[in-house]
Each structure stands twice: as structure tokens, then as C-alpha cells.
Amino acid sequence: MVDRVAGWEGVQTVVDAGAGSGRFCIAAARRLPQAHIVAVERSPRMLELLRGNLCAKGLTNRVTVVEGDFRSAVVPRSGRTVYIGNPPFVRHHDIEPEWKDWYRSGMHALGIQASQLAGLHAHFLLRIVQGLQPGDRFCLVAAAEWLDNGYGSALRSLLTSTQTHLRGLWVAPPREPVFPDALVSAAVFEAECTTDTGSAHLGVLGARTFATMRTLPVAELASAKRWTELCQPQAPTSAAGIEVGDLFRVIRGQVTGLNTAWVLPSESALLPAALTLPAVTRAREIIDGTVSAPGALQRLKRVVNLPHELDTVAPDVRPLVDVFLGHARAQGAASGYVARQRRHWHALDLRPPPAAFVSYMGRRPPVFCLNPYAVSYLNIAHGLYPRTPVAQSTLERILTYLNAHTGLYSGRVYGGGLAKFEPSDVARLRIPPEALAERA
DSSP states (O other): OHHHHHTSTTOOEEEEETOTTSHHHHHHHHHOTTSEEEEEEOOHHHHHHHHHHHHHTTOTTTEEEEESOTTTOOOOOOSSEEEEEOOOOOOGGGSOHHHHHHHHHHHHHTTOOOOTTOOHHHHHHHHHHHHOOTTOEEEEEEEGGGGTSSTHHHHHHHTTSSSEEEEEEEEOOTTOOSSTTSSOOEEEEEEEEOSOOOEEEEEEEOSSOEEEEEEEEHHHHHTOSOOGGGGSSSOOOOOOSEEHHHHEEEEEOBOOSOHHHHEEOTTOOSSOGGGEEEEEOSTHHHHTSGGGSTTHHHHSOEEEOOOSOGGGSOTTTHHHHHHHHHHHHHTTTTTSHHHHHSSSTTOOOOOOOOSEEEEOEESSOOOEEEOTTOOEEBTTEEEEEESSOOOHHHHHHHHHHHHHHOOGGGSEEEGGGEEEOOHHHHHHOEEOHHHHSOOO
16 A cells, blocks of 8 residues: 555645554655655554654654544645545544534535444544645555445445545455454445546455456446445346346344343243244354254244233243243343333244245345245245245245355355345346246
């Protein structure tokens, strides 16, 4: 990244936003002797480490250290400025409400609707863009999830619909440990403050290389809802046909809040069978075909499914229910966050049996399978519910096609090759006419 920045003409100031121990600003000071280097950091521990490293490298006079939060710090700059570095990866759960409001209002001022679920790296990107002057650029490395997910839509708009336009984007392979301490994949991206939209180079990160797979006009990139797949060696194809979401409602399974309390062995006698349901409780039961194989009802566990009004339970069964609920309370099943959000903590409201299941997280594409024994499921899978009646033969063809043609990058890929398919990702998959038509 520093080599790329060093190749840009006329760089006078380099800003390392969130400098940490100083890896980027030290490398920049060595590679760009003519530039003024600024390192911004707010952590007292990191500031001590940063200053120590600058002193050890003899760069104290070459790098200006700014103490404070980059979002509000006054950063000295002159001439053409380049921002470089690794914005802090902090989830939205740990960001103060006032900063979330700052982010949303800042994006709104640029004509962009933004989600408060964005992480701190999104805040840093906004602050960089707010300070850019024509000709300024940045080259950053960050978690790649914003390329495809919901909160990332604001960042994608920021880089395609304002005066800051993407010039390069390279995504690390799923198993490339760019951030070994976080289960996220990484992307390096660079942009320029200019009114010329131009084109962007898209590709993958290799061993200290930026391999460009294709070049796309920024205007075309702006219309793409997902960017990771555009960076892969094989260009995504726009399949003809109908989206899965037009045929099925894709619904995530129910969450119990405490599986150890609510999931019982298939042969359990704690409660009558009428108050439990056989259910898929592990993704493996979909992937290995357990749920659709003979004997599934005997092999699957059962999940407690009590009614909202316990007075409707038969009098001879109520003592068993009371004993069970006592054990569940003792395990904390009534006090957890999920239980407290339910109308009645003891009523899980399990999903009705779907026509088919989809596994949605793993180091492989999802698996689609039939639900021939009409079992329920927990939140380790999604259910497919036909919007209109679908013939069994048609359903089987649809599932066969999806199993054969759904790739890893149709979902969201994280560090270590972990792929996650949200219901919306499954709903966007396309089924061509030949997979729907009855064979002669």
C-alpha cells in the first residue's frame, strides 16, 4: 500500500488515521522523504508505543503525532494529501450513540442514507471524505464486509455517487490471514477526490501483490448491490429466470435463547410428545441429509413448544410442565435477553414446517434439501416457504439446481473462508427457466 502511495505524483502530506503502533506512518516516512507525515491516535497505550517506535527509528522529527479521536481531531495538512492505513475495526455495539448520530447526519449531509449499524471503520471513511480536497486520495485496508452487506450500501454510495470515486479495490482470498486476530476477510481500496467518475480496477490480494481481474466504470459499479464477487477471477453472470424470493419466503429459524434448556433428546420423557416438535437443531443435519433420510424423526432432537396460555394444558400434564419450567428457570432460560423479548418467556413459537431447508453458514456454499417429514427448525437454517403451491417435482429440480450452481461469493465471505447467507442473499439467487420446466 505504501509503495502504491509513493508512486502517486505530488504527494505533500500523508495522514495515518488511527496510527496504532506506527507501522504505516513509519513506512511512509521512509518511502516518501519529501512528504509531511501525520499520525493520529487516541489510545494512551498506543500513543506511548507509537512515540517509542518513532524514536527508535530516528523519525521523531519526520512524523507529527496528533493525540485524539480522528473523527474530531484537527489534522495539519498542506498541499496534495493522501490518507493511508487501517481504520480501527470496532463493531457498532461499542460505538457511543452520539457518534452514531454524527455518522448518520454526516452521511445525510452528503445525500446518503446511512445505518447506525456501521462499524468504526465506516466512521473513519466518512471523516476522510469530509476533509478531502480535489486531487487528494486515500488507500485503506479494512474488513471487507461493507462490500456486500446492508450498512455498506452507504459506503458504496460514498465511493460512487459523491465527488470521491473508487479507483481500485482488491479483496483478500477467504483464507488469507490479513487480520489474524479477527474473523473477517480484508479488502484494500483506494479512491480519489475528483469530479471525473472514470473507472475502477477490481481484483484480489496476493503475496504483496494487487492482481487486477477487471476494470469497470464507476457508474456501472454504482448499480451493483454486491462488490466482492466482482473482484473474483470469474466474472459473475446475470442468470436469466426468476429470483428465489419471488417463489419462496426465506425465513430464518427460531432462536431459543438457551438450547440446553429447550432442546431435548428424541427419546426424552420430560414432556409429552404433543408439547415438543422434531426439529433441525444442527446445520450438519441438513448438510449430511439426516433431515430428509428415512428415520429422521427418530434421529432428530425435539424442541419444547409450549402454548402461550399454560392454562390450556391438560390437567394431568400440567405437573410435568411445571417441573420442566422449574428446571428451565434454574438454568436461566427465563432471564436471558431473548426470553425477555418474548410475550411469554416459555412460548418459543417454533416455525411451521417449511417445504425445504437451507444451511446458511459454513466454509462451503449452502446446502438446499427437502423437508419430507415436516419438521421444524432452529436458527441454524433458513426455511423455504412457497408463495404459491409448487409441485414436488418442480421443488426437487429447483433444489438440485441451487445446490449445483450456488457459489461461495453469492453470500458474505469472512476470514478463514467462512461464508454466511442471509435470507436476502438466498432470496436474490436466480433460477433459470429450464430448472422450472417439467421435463418431457
